[in-house]
Amino acid sequence: MRKSKAWWAAVVLGGVGIACVPSVLVEYSMNAYVERSARSKLESVAHSALGLAELRLETAMTALVDLSARVEGCDPKSLELMRKAATISIPIKEISVLDEGGRTICTNFGDGAEPRAVLRELPLADCRFDLGLIRFRDRDDRAVRLRLDRKQAKALGATIPADFLVPEALDGDFQDGRSLRLVLDNAEIVAARPVGDEGLSIDQTRTLGVHLKSERFPIAVIVERTRSTLAVEYREVLSAGRLSSALITLLTFAFFALYFRRNRSDPLVQFREAIDHGEIVPFFQPTIDIKTGKLIGAEVLARWRRPDGTMVSPANFIPLAERSGLIYPMTHALMKRACVEVGAIHANRPHLNVAFNLYAGHFANDSIIGQIQSIFGKSQIALSQIVLEVTEREPLPDLDLARDIINRLQKLGIKVAIDDVGTGHGGLSYLMKLGVDTIKIDKMFIDAINTERYSQTIIETLLELARTMNMEVIAEGVESFDQVEYLQRKGVHQAQGYVFAPPLPASSYIALVEAMDAQKPVAEEVASAA
Numbered sequence: 001m002r003k004s005k006a007w008w009a010a011v012v013l014g015g016v017g018i019a020c021v022p023s024v025l026v027e028y029s030m031n032a033y034v035e036r037s038a039r040s041k042l043e044s045v046a047h048s049a050l051g052l053a054e055l056r057l058e059t060a061m062t063a064l065v066d067l068s069a070r071v072e073g074c075d076p077k078s079l080e081l082m083r084k085a086a087t088i089s090i091p092i093k094e095i096s097v098l099d100e101g102g103r104t105i106c107t108n109f110g111d112g113a114e115p116r117a118v119l120r121e122l123p124l125a126d127c128r129f130d131l132g133l134i135r136f137r138d139r140d141d142r143a144v145r146l147r148l149d150r151k152q153a154k155a156l157g158a159t160i161p162a163d164f165l166v167p168e169a170l171d172g173d174f175q176d177g178r179s180l181r182l183v184l185d186n187a188e189i190v191a192a193r194p195v196g197d198e199g200l201s202i203d204q205t206r207t208l209g210v211h212l213k214s215e216r217f218p219i220a221v222i223v224e225r226t227r228s229t230l231a232v233e234y235r236e237v238l239s240a241g242r243l244s245s246a247l248i249t250l251l252t253f254a255f256f257a258l259y260f261r262r263n264r265s266d267p268l269v270q271f272r273e274a275i276d277h278g279e280i281v282p283f284f285q286p287t288i289d290i291k292t293g294k295l296i297g298a299e300v301l302a303r304w305r306r307p308d309g310t311m312v313s314p315a316n317f318i319p320l321a322e323r324s325g326l327i328y329p330m331t332h333a334l335m336k337r338a339c340v341e342v343g344a345i346h347a348n349r350p351h352l353n354v355a356f357n358l359y360a361g362h363f364a365n366d367s368i369i370g371q372i373q374s375i376f377g378k379s380q381i382a383l384s385q386i387v388l389e390v391t392e393r394e395p396l397p398d399l400d401l402a403r404d405i406i407n408r409l410q411k412l413g414i415k416v417a418i419d420d421v422g423t424g425h426g427g428l429s430y431l432m433k434l435g436v437d438t439i440k441i442d443k444m445f446i447d448a449i450n451t452e453r454y455s456q457t458i459i460e461t462l463l464e465l466a467r468t469m470n471m472e473v474i475a476e477g478v479e480s481f482d483q484v485e486y487l488q489r490k491g492v493h494q495a496q497g498y499v500f501a502p503p504l505p506a507s508s509y510i511a512l513v514e515a516m517d518a519q520k521p522v523a524e525e526v527a528s529a530a
């Protein structure tokens with residue numbers, strides 16, 4: 001069976017699938033690289049932002065501790081000290097004296113303070129301090145307040161505007177989907193970049209975010225960017241990656257396409273497929289007893305029947321089969337097929353033989369013996385009906401081994417013939433050494449009958465040799481009645497050639513056998529036996 005369209009479609013789809021694998025891998029690793037690189041940038045921004053916030057809070061704490069030794073309450077001297085401290089210390093905008101409830105009694109600006117609310121104060125690691133978020137009643141800005149509790153005096157507070165705690169210089173960076181937030185541990189947002197952007201969205205599918213918590217203060221920095229902005233920033237990397245992955249996909253696909261094309265156009269692959277698909281079929285050329293006119297049997301000759309019906313002759317594939325070693329599976333397939341196709345007509349005609357051509361390589365080891373036993377052992381063709389032809393054209397690899405194999409085959413009842421006798425370089429001694437049953441005189445000498453004297457001399461010598469060695473003779477390629485007459489005169493009994501029949505397909509051969517070698521009906525047989 002030829003490979004179906006569905007099979008080829010599956011191969012193409014499979015090829016495309018396989019070709020896409022490198023592309024998927026490149027895409028995956030490229031995305032992983034972009035994410036890793038973007039995340040590491042976010043981490044570095046978060047580290048520097050958190051560092052700035054911590055530095056500013058530490059500066060304010062130092063200023064409060066320094067003041068605490070000198071400020072007693074809201075007296076003018078204390079207020080003056082507070083004013084100076086507020087001016088010197090960069091993050092501090094306001095220093096205040098607080099009552100037990102945390103309310104402002106006075107500030108460096110004098111008595112009273114802007115109305116405000118201090119939200120949930122959080123204790124610091126240094127337990128004298130608390131940190132709380134301030135929301136002013138009349139303004140949107142935010143601030144944090146550091147409160148320093150004092151045992152002997154009223155607590156001191158330092159107000160730091162929220163904007164002082166996040167990097168101003170980096171403001172330009174926080175655009176196009178990028179944002180930074182400074183939050184308290186209780187999740188209150190202290191400050192945001194861009195200003196006013198307070199929507200927290202650690203949604204991993206749409207944003208890439210880094211959350212960095214301070215080890216010294218109850219604060220954390222969240223830096224985020226929307227994933228869609230990555231495509232813009234890493235445009236070049238992504239395009240280079242996609243280009244190379246497209247190239248890899250293309251190359252992989254081209255490789256597969258070429259591989260399959262090459263394979264499909266490779267004669268060896270085609271021939272292998274032809275064997276597998278049963279396209280190598282046996283034709284049968286009858287052998288005739290020219291003394292009686294009866295059918296002796298047939299020689300199996302291989303034909304390659306292509307799916308379109310065209311026939312390829314052995315000259316076009318046997319040399320390739322022999323070179324590649326495909327001659328072995330081919331011979332095997334041919335023998336099995338011959339059993340199926342002409343087994344039945346051989347079953348009740350034990351006198352009919354069937355000859356197969358073997359290659360010199362078949363005699364390189366004895367596996368052919370086992371193969372023939374397994375093919376014909378249970379078939380309708382008996383081993384005693386089989387003739388194996390071994391050509392004289394090709395030298396045998398090991399004469400002694402070949403002789404041994406031939407001998408073992410003969411013990412099974414198989415006959416062995418030497419084909420193309422007179423064309424090879426083995427000479428007559430070759431023939432004698434092998435101990436075969438039959439010689440087939442090559443067409444070349446038959447063609448020369450009645451034209452070339454020396455050919456006739458060779459034929460006569462071969463016939464003499466066959467008589468002496470008790471071998472049978474078959475004349476090959478007999479094309480005319482003159483040749484038949486000559487052979488008859490010389491005592492040759494068996495002949496093959498177009499004058500009788502060309503190689504025939506099984507159906508024609510079966511019809512010929514039934515016509516030339518009709519079997520008596522069973523009842524008639526019984527009567528004649530009686």
Ligand code: C2E
Nearest residue numbers: 301302313314318357358359477478479496497498499503
């Ligand atoms: P071969 O074994 O000598 O077979 C005889 C060849 O002569 C066949 O050619 C046959 O068709 C051709 N022939 C027979 N009578 C006549 C005739 O009167 N006139 C002419 N002009 N030709 C005639 P084919 O079938 O083309 O085979 C050619 C060769 O291919 C065979 O020569 C054999 O050596 C090889 N071959 C064929 N089938 C097989 C096979 O199954 N195995 C092996 N190893 N070789 C094979």
Ligand code: CA
Nearest residue numbers: 299357389419
């Ligand atoms: Ca032959």
Ligand code: CA
Nearest residue numbers: 419420442476
């Ligand atoms: Ca021959």
